[in-house]
Each structure stands twice: as C-alpha cells, then as structure tokens.
Amino acid sequence: MEFKVIDASALLHSDFSCSNQRYLVPNSVMLEILDEKTRILAEQALKSGRLKILDPGEDSIKKVVSKASKTGDDSSLSKADVDLIALALEKKTVLLSDDYAIQNTARQLGLKVEFTAQEGIKKTVKWVKLCEGCGRKYEASTAGVCGVCGSRLRKHSSG
Numbered sequence: 001m002e003f004k005v006i007d008a009s010a011l012l013h014s015d016f017s018c019s020n021q022r023y024l025v026p027n028s029v030m031l032e033i034l035d036e037k038t039r040i041l042a043e044q045a046l047k048s049g050r051l052k053i054l055d056p057g058e059d060s061i062k063k064v065v066s067k068a069s070k071t072g073d074d075s076s077l078s079k080a081d082v083d084l085i086a087l088a089l090e091k092k093t094v095l096l097s098d099d100y101a102i103q104n105t106a107r108q109l110g111l112k113v114e115f116t117a118q119e120g121i122k123k124t125v126k127w128v129k130l131c132e133g134c135g136r137k138y139e140a141s142t143a144g145v146c147g148v149c150g151s152r153l154r155k156h157s158s159g
C-alpha cells in the first residue's frame with residue numbers, strides 16, 4: 001500500500017487502529033512532538049509498521065526551499081515543515097497537513113494535500129513556538145528569534 005506523508009498535528013488526528021493507511025514521517029517532525037498523547041500514538045504506529053521514519057534527500061529539500069522563498073512561505077516553514085514537503089515530493093505521494101504554509105508550498109510544487117481536521121470543527125491541536133536556547137514559550141504566530149536570548153524559535157504542538 002502507498003504511504004502518505006504526515007505531519008505532527010495530523011498524527012494526533014489519525015486513528016491508526018482503524019485504518020490500513022501507512023504513513024511516512026521525517027525525523028525532524030518526530031522531534032517536534034512534545035505532547036505525550038501524540039508521542040505514544042506515534043510510537044505505537046512505528047511498532048506496528050503503520051508509520052515509518054524517512055528523511056528526504058538534499059535535492060528535494062533544495063526544491064522546496066527554493067519554491068517557498070518564491071511564495072514567501074519560507075519564513076513560516078520550520079525545518080520539519082520543509083522536510084515534510086520534500087518527502088512528499090520525493091515519494092510523489094499525498095501530504096497530510098493542516099498547516100497553511102505547508103499546504104501552500106506543497107500545492108505550488110504540484111503535490112496533493114489532504115486536511116485532517118474536519119471541516120467546521122475547530123482544530124484541537126494548538127501550536128506554540130519554543131525557544132531553542134532558553135525554552136521560553138511564544139505564540140505560534142511569533143516571527144523572528146527569541147526576545148530574551150536571541151535563539152531560534154521552533155514550532156511545537158502544545159497538546
């Protein structure tokens with residue numbers, strides 16, 4: 001069966017026990033998963049073979065970065081986001097994500113993107129940004145670096 005590429009918030013919405021669909025996820029996305037529920041789901045799916053960790057090649061990453069800089073999405077895309085799109089591009093498969101910048105860039109590359117959150121229902125996953133240096137928490141929409149220590153901010157699901 002064909003694999004689909006899945007992001008961290010989509011992982012939380014997937015019911016691995018009720019579907020035969022198999023998924024691919026890059027290492028960088030696994031590292032972004034902080035909340036326990038998603039982590040447990042992901043680990044179970046890895047054990048059962050429903051989920052596989054795979055990293056995209058440099059060529060695909062370069063294509064995604066170049067496209068994102070043209071669409072202006074590059075400032076919104078984390079390393080993990082870029083890896084997700086690059087992996088879907090490389091495997092010529094569907095990408096599951098509710099992230100606007102991911103969807104936009106993926107579509108520009110001719111990829112098919114599926115939503116996981118049901119229409120009309122508010123998403124339950126909240127995103128925050130955490131400072132890589134001091135761990136300070138910021139709103140997901142915060143751009144730039146940490147105002148306290150100047151380190152990079154990374155997007156995380158806060159459960």
Ligand SMILES: [Zn+2]
Pocket residue numbers: 131132133134135136146147148149150151
């Ligand atoms: Zn900081």
